[in-house]
Amino acid sequence: MTAGPPARVRINGAEQAPDAAVVSVFDRGFQYGDGVFETAALIDGCVREADAHIDRLCRGARLLGMPPPEREGLQADLTAMGEGVAAGERAVVKVVYTRGSGGRGLQPPATPRPTRVVMRLPWPGHPAAWREQGVRVISCRTRQMSGAALDGRIKSMNQLNHIVARMEWTDPEIAEGLLCDEDGGIVEGTVTNLFAVREGEVVTPDLARSGLPGVTRGRLLEVAASLGIPAQERPLAHDELGTADELFLTNSIVGVWPVRELDGRAVADGRPGPITRRLQAALEAIYAA
Amino acid sequence: MTAGPPARVRINGAEQAPDAAVVSVFDRGFQYGDGVFETAALIDGCVREADAHIDRLCRGARLLGMPPPEREGLQADLTAMGEGVAAGERAVVKVVYTRGSGGRGLQPPATPRPTRVVMRLPWPGHPAAWREQGVRVISCRTRQMSGAALDGRIKSMNQLNHIVARMEWTDPEIAEGLLCDEDGGIVEGTVTNLFAVREGEVVTPDLARSGLPGVTRGRLLEVAASLGIPAQERPLAHDELGTADELFLTNSIVGVWPVRELDGRAVADGRPGPITRRLQAALEAIYAA
Numbered sequence: 282m283t284a285g286p287p288a289r290v291r292i293n294g295a296e297q298a299p300d301a302a303v304v305s306v307f308d309r310g311f312q313y314g315d316g317v318f319e320t321a322a323l324i325d326g327c328v329r330e331a332d333a334h335i336d337r338l339c340r341g342a343r344l345l346g347m348p349p350p351e352r353e354g355l356q357a358d359l360t361a362m363g364e365g366v367a368a369g370e371r372a373v374v375k376v377v378y379t380r381g382s383g384g385r386g387l388q389p390p391a392t393p394r395p396t397r398v399v400m401r402l403p404w405p406g407h408p409a410a411w412r413e414q415g416v417r418v419i420s421c422r423t424r425q426m427s428g429a430a431l432d433g434r435i436k437s438m439n440q441l442n443h444i445v446a447r448m449e450w451t452d453p454e455i456a457e458g459l460l461c462d463e464d465g466g467i468v469e470g471t472v473t474n475l476f477a478v479r480e481g482e483v484v485t486p487d488l489a490r491s492g493l494p495g496v497t498r499g500r501l502l503e504v505a506a507s508l509g510i511p512a513q514e515r516p517l518a519h520d521e522l523g524t525a526d527e528l529f530l531t532n533s534i535v536g537v538w539p540v541r542e543l544d545g546r547a548v549a550d551g552r553p554g555p556i557t558r559r560l561q562a563a564l565e566a567i568y569a570a
Numbered sequence: 571m572t573a574g575p576p577a578r579v580r581i582n583g584a585e586q587a588p589d590a591a592v593v594s595v596f597d598r599g600f601q602y603g604d605g606v607f608e609t610a611a612l613i614d615g616c617v618r619e620a621d622a623h624i625d626r627l628c629r630g631a632r633l634l635g636m637p638p639p640e641r642e643g644l645q646a647d648l649t650a651m652g653e654g655v656a657a658g659e660r661a662v663v664k665v666v667y668t669r670g671s672g673g674r675g676l677q678p679p680a681t682p683r684p685t686r687v688v689m690r691l692p693w694p695g696h697p698a699a700w701r702e703q704g705v706r707v708i709s710c711r712t713r714q715m716s717g718a719a720l721d722g723r724i725k726s727m728n729q730l731n732h733i734v735a736r737m738e739w740t741d742p743e744i745a746e747g748l749l750c751d752e753d754g755g756i757v758e759g760t761v762t763n764l765f766a767v768r769e770g771e772v773v774t775p776d777l778a779r780s781g782l783p784g785v786t787r788g789r790l791l792e793v794a795a796s797l798g799i800p801a802q803e804r805p806l807a808h809d810e811l812g813t814a815d816e817l818f819l820t821n822s823i824v825g826v827w828p829v830r831e832l833d834g835r836a837v838a839d840g841r842p843g844p845i846t847r848r849l850q851a852a853l854e855a856i857y858a859a
Contacts, residue, residue, distance in 0.1 A: 290595060303592035304600060306579060306666070306687050311593060313729035314603030345730075346737055377595070385694065387729060387736040387760055398595050405674065426715040431734055439728035440602035440676060441634075445720055447676040448635055471676055 285372045286365060289401040291358045299400075308396055310379025313387065314438040316395075317341035321496075321533050323372040323401065326363035329568060330533065331356075333496040338378055341435035347380050347393055358399040371404040373534060377438065407456070407535065412561075415541030415553050416456035416530070418470070420519065421446040425460040425468040425491050436493055443471045456538065457530055459519075462491060467517045470530055473538070474498040475517075478527035478556045483512035497531040497564075504563045510556060527554030529561070536568070537561035574661045575654060578690040580647045588689075597685055599668030602676065603727040605684075606630035610785075610822050612661040612690065615652035618857060619822065620645075622785040627667055630724035636669050636682055647688040660693040662823060666727065696745070696824065701850075704830030704842050705745035705819070707759070709808065710735040714749040714757040714780050725782055732760045745827065746819055748808075751780060756806045759819055762827070763787040764806075767816035767845045772801035786820040786853075793852045799845060816843030818850070825857070826850035 290302035297303075309315035319334040328334070335356070339349040355376070362374050377398040383390035423446035431437065446458050457470040467475055469492045476485045476498075483505050488494050505512035522528060528540035528548050537560060539553035553561075579591035586592075598604035608623040617623070624645070628638040644665070651663050666687040672679035712735035720726065735747050746759040756764055758781045765774045765787075772794050777783050794801040811817060817829035817837050826849060828842030842850075 292595070299596075302595045304595055306581070306591045306593055306689065307588075308600070311597070311600045312666070312727075313733060314727055315730060315733055345734070377601070387733050388740075389733065389737065400595065431730065437730050438601075438603055439730045441604060441720065441726050441728045444602060444604055444676050444678065445634070448678065451677075 285370050285404050286367075286401060288403070289362060291361060291399045293397050294354050294358060296361070302398070302400075304379075304396060304398065305382055307382040308379055309381060309384065309389070310377065310396060310438055314440075315345070315389070316347075316377060316379030316438045317345065317436050318375060318377045318438060319436060321374050321376075323362055323366065323374045324568070325368050325370070326366040328359045328362065328374050330496045330500070331359055333499070334376070334533070337436065337496065338376060341437065342378060342395075344431055344435055345380070345437075346389065347378075347395055350378050350395065350397055355397065355399070358397070362399060362401045373402040373404060375400045375402060379438065405534065411456055411538055412535065413553075415539035415548075415551075417454055417542040418457045418459060418528075418530070418540050418544075419450055419455055420544050421449050421458040421460050421471070423449060423460060425462045434488070434491060434493065447471045459543075461519050465519050467519050467522065468492040473530035473532045473535070476501065476529050476531065477517060477522060477525040478529075478554060479521070479525055481511065481556070483510055483556065483560075484517055484521075485512070485514055486517045487514040489516075495532055497533050497536065500567070501531050501537070501560060501564060504560055504567065508559060508563060510560070525549075527557045529553075529557045537564055574659050574693050575656075575690060577692070578651060580650060580688045582686050583643050583647060585650070591687070591689075593668075593685060593687065594671055596671040597668055598670060598673065598678070599666065599685060599727055603729075604634070604678070605636075605666060605668030605727045606634065606725050607664060607666045607727055608725060610663050610665075612651055612655065612663045613857070614657050614659070615655040617648045617651065617663050619785045619789070620648055622788070623665070623822070626725065626785065627665060630726065631667060631684075633720055633724055634669070634726075635678065636667075636684055639667055639684065639686055644686065644688070647686070651688060651690045662691040662693060664689045664691060668727065694823065700745055700827055701824065702842075704828035704837075704840075706743055706831040707746045707748060707817075707819070707829050707833075708739055708744055709833055710738050710747040710749050710760075712738060712749060714751045723777070723780060723782065736760045748832075750808050754808050756808050756811065757781040762819035762821045762824070765790065765818050765820065766806060766811060766814040767818075767843060768810070768814055770800065770845070772799055772845065772849070773806055773810075774801070774803055775806045776803040778805075784821055786822050786825065789856070790820050790826070790849060790853060793849055793856065797848060797852060799849070814838075816846045818842075818846045826853055 288299040322329040577588040
């Protein structure tokens, strides 16, 4: 892990010392998890895919009946996060957007005054080999919440189910855990989206009932199309993973991680497959441009 | 609404001015909803059913792999909330117990240092008629999250699904909304448990797959047993509600609310039924003792 820029926090546009960056205990984000968030890569002082993250944050807010974040203010926060970041330095930017304080119990206030928290956090110290040689992954026993709620389909502050899934392993050699719905359909990893390659075709769960369509997932599908690699979103049964030619994971921080092992068994020959490699290289080329 | 005692907040046992009662933005309660809570009635300076609430908080913490709250400290907080409360005054006490700060992303820290927030809040201003003549209730379109997650079975800080359900109505004459699972089984209200009376028997959803067994629900079942009124926990289809002889709701703040109208149609003759009345009176007698 390269040393990155120091932590930084802005709340509603005002700079805060990270150690003293606080919110009211009455904020509905703390009381109920009533809000949404985004996590993005800060590379060379710029937030990667900033527009896509802002759009998704706005969409989530709208679905929750919250006024959308003030774009100029949020953009100014993101710009501030890039200040003083040297070339080659990396950090994570997290935006939390809550409904603020007020309301009567669960009932939101008629005119919410949201709380916007923007944080600059250390880049995670994943081994470089994970990107290059692939990662080990397990299937979680914890089930994804099904079709019911908005929770699984927006990037909400309600992350307890995924925390419970993440607690299923402590082995630092395991990079990720996959969640299925109650019918055995793959939904997503705890912090990633999953792709399988079968007979030259890329498949990713359609997330029609649950699951969060990641920004990098969306970009990856575009990249596949631009390379002429057939790709489709459809229900993907866990049973199909064992016979896949390749598996890989995506998210906004790690980009593409080839999966070399699932539940202790090698995926194909245990090395990143050719389509994974092509997509990973193409995505990295876009982001390096 | 009678004027109640002023708001009060203690964080990890230290008194805070409510306007300045804050938690770190890095607290996992704020970041992820990683914690549990309890809401209880403070009557004449005492927290009603304090032991049952503390027990449930401890159980929830244990299920989440958190160290349980230090009982003496929590008990001291609850005692403090009762100080200066005059006879006849009422307030709500809410306890929030989070995993504190730390960890790597979703992965909790190996040795969590939880955050305990205890708040004294105003008693809600529900009309007295709701207890006496019954309430109007709707069926929510929002579905309860099913069997999947712990979220629905412990009193977690992830309340977004119930907030979305609560946002389905703004008419102040509607007291509560009911949530069904995806199979049309009644689970619970947004902040209450539901009971039906059919041919002299009391029925409440068994909450085997989802739903929170309330402290007052548990007490009500004991009261029914002590009065010789047959009561059972079993799956309860929404379709059964239309033909029920009586319906009522319970929670720790309101006690028993008869339901006089469901989705715009009177329940039986639109007046609280005899078994509801008996159980309500018996419960209130226990709490008045």
